Amino acid sequence: MLMDNDKISTRQAIVFLISIAIGAGILSLPRQVDEMAGQDGWISIILGGIITLIGGLIVAALVARQKEDAVKISEKLAGRFITWVIGVFYIIYFLMISAVVNQTSAEVINQFLLEHTPKGFTIFSILLLGFYAVRVGIEPAVRTVMVLFPSAMFVFALIIFTCLSKAKIDEILPVMTTPFKNIFFASQQTLFALEGFEVLLFLAPYLRKPEKAKIIVTLYTAVTTLFYLFITVVTFMVLGKNETKFFVWPVFMMIRGITAPGEVFERLDAFAITIWVVQIFTTLVGYYFSTAIIVKSLFNLKEESYLSAVFLPLFYFAANLPNNFAENKDLAGYVNYLIYPAAFFIPAFLLLLSFLKKAGGKS
């Protein structure tokens, strides 16, 4: 292969992680926080951002110390058995989370864009594209994301700004009237949308400067939190907190309610879906790639390219587990629990081990 410099820069890593995080959550996050925290939902997102930052910094500290992927680290520190447990856990985790993402995208496409196209087909085409992107390693995949991300974000921000014409600023008032308990529980719901940094655990060997991992996660958290905050606040302002609760995909319903100025493009929803599918694609690329890395490290293999082909049917099978919104919501609920070990406990455990090992080595 030509890719001998299979390393990514800090900036590339930041963009890659952000585009993993920004995806399926966009359309439904306002509803999720609204259901529990009402108009104070935006506080939950900030809270969720802080929690994400804590997890991110743990991961960053681990990566900066060990400069290797999580499987290799645990092999060195915790032994073979625990490594296998961790590896298999992460594979299941990535499979499940991409199943939720895949199913959501298929459902949205089915509802609003291609009514009669079978869900399986849309899922399969996105997965096939994902496979194509990661087949030769990380650099081409990240380059693809680097091209897609700015244009997608630009168009999406433009669409949301157009929505501001119908916004009523005082819709997010009164502030802090919901009990703090609800705000806190709602912030747990935001983790599903905000997470994505755990991929960094497996990107570590490909970072040109792994010691800058702290900067990566800090910027990553800031951008994703602000992005989700912006979208949620605008949705609350346009739809009001009572109607936001009502829709499965409130952001999308908001976009359907506006006309672009000048009426050249009367409908913006088709644009929004297109952009959104692009973001779904980049999310899946991240999880897809991480899965391949895990297996590669578990079996001590040199090349991961053919591994991603092995995972294509598995991802497809997982994506077909939930068949409708209700089942998908249940699955997303379970995945939300898996986030704690995947993004917080396991990295913290490994970091602790690495500290102990070092202390032990010294003595």
Place this chain on the structure above:
Amino acid sequence: MKSFLKISSILLILLVLLTGCWDMVDIDRRIFIGNVGVDKADDKYLFIFTYPIVRKLVGGEGGGGGGGGGKSIYTIKTEARSFSEAVSLIAHRTSRRIYFDHSRNIILGEDAARSGLKELMESFETNTQTNRRSFFIIARGKAEEILGQESDQEVLLAYYIESLFKDSQNKGDLIIKDFSQVMEQIHSLKGNALMPAIVKTGKELDVHGGAVIKNYRLAGFLDPEEARGINILRGEADQTITAFDLGDKKMVVCEINRVDSKPVLVKSDEAPVLRYDIEIAASLKEAPIMKIDSKVLKELEETFASEIIKQVEKGIEKVQKDYRVDVLGVGEYLYKYKPRVWKKYEKDWENIFPDAKIIINPKVKFINLGPVI
């Protein structure tokens, strides 16, 4: 041989991926519904759909002969229990596939609106085909009558009705709201809302005033003056033309350019007392010729301010005493800015609102005096 295999396999893949488009419907196989009308029909609804026949429109709009004889708008009706059922029923009778992406107006007949709107609104809201940007209107009389109207002004009826709202020169006299805005209000006021209204007057359609929805039922209509009063109170009366008397059969016509309305809670006894500080920027449109200096102008402004009070109070009176429903946003204001006070009223707001006292405190500034002084 190898390259042949490569190329042929790529072609094969293209064959599979590019041809099987499940959802392709060419534009000439589509119908774009312009208006949706709903009337009450026994225990069901009568749905009326109108759509343009594009064939007949071609060349018609430029005034050059038109595209053949006959009507350019097709009307199709069916009785059904809900929107989706109606669409599925007319699908048996239309030659092309039905799309609502460009529908302009959803018009509900008075009978249907009086008998309850909850099911109907939910049926529109849950259907993904509904165009949330179309105007959501209550008809005085039957929707069927409105949609049977032929307009000489515009070729397309849907476009005609839409322009009545969109390009109105006197926006303060009407309630202008599209589907998404009406539904937003319905949800946040728990079944109450202000909606646009439409009526047939001879050869034209008239969209003055508005309709008041109380608990998902039509409570009644507003005349233009009442609508104007409510619009001024809510700070939504930009581009509004209104007049006031000076005595001696003289009168002044002026246009409100901008309204800024801020409620202030004065007292919260059994019923709240609120003061609305309304700042109005207006321009003189028509006035008796006289020397206007700053002293005269001051007087004019004060006279206009007292006229504003009269108009706003008329609007308040109607919804507060006659319809007894809070579509003014008083409860919304209390909830948002005085959540503690709101807790006191929340449960019984429907009965407290009619006793709420609203003080109007307008401040007028003329920013444009016209060509003659």
